[in-house]
Amino acid sequence: MRLAGKKALVTGGRQGIGRGIVEAFLAEGAEVLTCGRGARPDGLPEACGWCSADVSDPAQVTELARAAGRIDILVNNAGVQVEKTVTDSTDADWDLVIGANCRGVFNTCRALIPQMTQGASIINIGSISGRVADPSMALYNASKAFVHGLTRSIAVDHGPQVRCNAICPGWIETGMLEAGFDMSDDPGAARQDALRRHAMRRFGKPADIAAIAVWLASDEAGFATGQMFTVDGGMTAASPINTGLF
Template sequence: MRLAGKRAVVTGGRQGIGRGIVDAFMAEGAKVITCGRGARPDDLPGACGWITADVTDVRQVAALAEVAGEVDILVNNAGVQVEKTVVESTDDDWNLVVGANCRGVFNTCRAILPRMRKGGSIINIGSISGHAADPSMALYNASKAFVHGLTRSIAVDHGPHLRCNAICPGWIETGMLEAGFALADDPERAREDALARHATRRFGKPSDIAAMAVWLASDEAGFATGQLFTIDGGMTAASPINTGLF
């Protein structure tokens, strides 16, 4: 029960990585409140608090912070992606992706950070796409680079009162992964190629990211701050020559 007695806010906890983190935090003894833009999911554990909130809206985020009160852990997970190049991207695409992935993280940190107890932990969900660009994901790539930069700034500006780190997932089995494969001319071949690029020969699961989030939220990670932790099954560690594709 590494998080016993701690209060956590997790944005975007309806499904995918966010839901995995909610479940893992509760299993480790944390009291959790999560949020999303729709109604409370039917399968959300009864002990988990739910607020309908859009993180791009300052007023809704302020309401979330008011309900949450003093917290020990904040996980900024809510985010979206659009599969387009710069030339293809519209103003609406910009507002959607930058609104959720950049402004949303900023809004939530600004509202909740002053309410965090000493020794607290902010965990931002970045991406390997913030390090190396995925094709036709211009706005998403740029938005995750923003998250990485903001993570370092918060760690520097607000230590030692709290810690701030980012988890940079690779290819995780969520709806976003399936949307990416759908862009390929041959989705099945694309999936096989992608698996071959992983040292683990599998894609990640939300529970893989949740396990790192639990550690970063716990007192065990008391000396870790301002860091970007890549969890990608070894994909970015390998040269293409070592993947078995050539």
């Protein structure tokens, strides 16, 4: 029970990585509040609190912060993905992606840092896409690079009151992964090629990201701050040269 006695707010806990983190935090003894657009989702553990909130809206985040109260852990997971190049992207795409992925993280950090406990932990969900560009996801790639930069700034400016780190997932089995494959002429072939590029020969699962989130939220990670933790099954460690091994 590494998080016993701690209170956490996890944004975007409806499904995918966020849901995995919610469940892992509850299992480790934390009190958890999560949020998302719309009504409370079916199947969310009864022990988890729910607030309807759009993190891109500062006024709604102010209300969310009021509902959360004093917290020990903030996980900024809420985000969206648009599969377009720069020239294909519209103003509406910009508002959607930058609003959720950039402004949303900024809004929650600005609102919650003043009411976080001494030594609290902020965990931002970045992406390997903030370091290497996935094709046809220009705004998403750029938004995650922003998250990484903001993570470092918060760690430097607000330590030692809070620790701030980012987890950079690789290809995790969520709806976002499937949307990426659907852009290919042959999604099945694209999936098999992607699997071969992973040293672990599988895609990640939300539980893989939740496991490192638990550690970063715990006192065990008390000296870790300002860092980007890549969890991608070894994909970005490999050379693109085809030797027959990948």
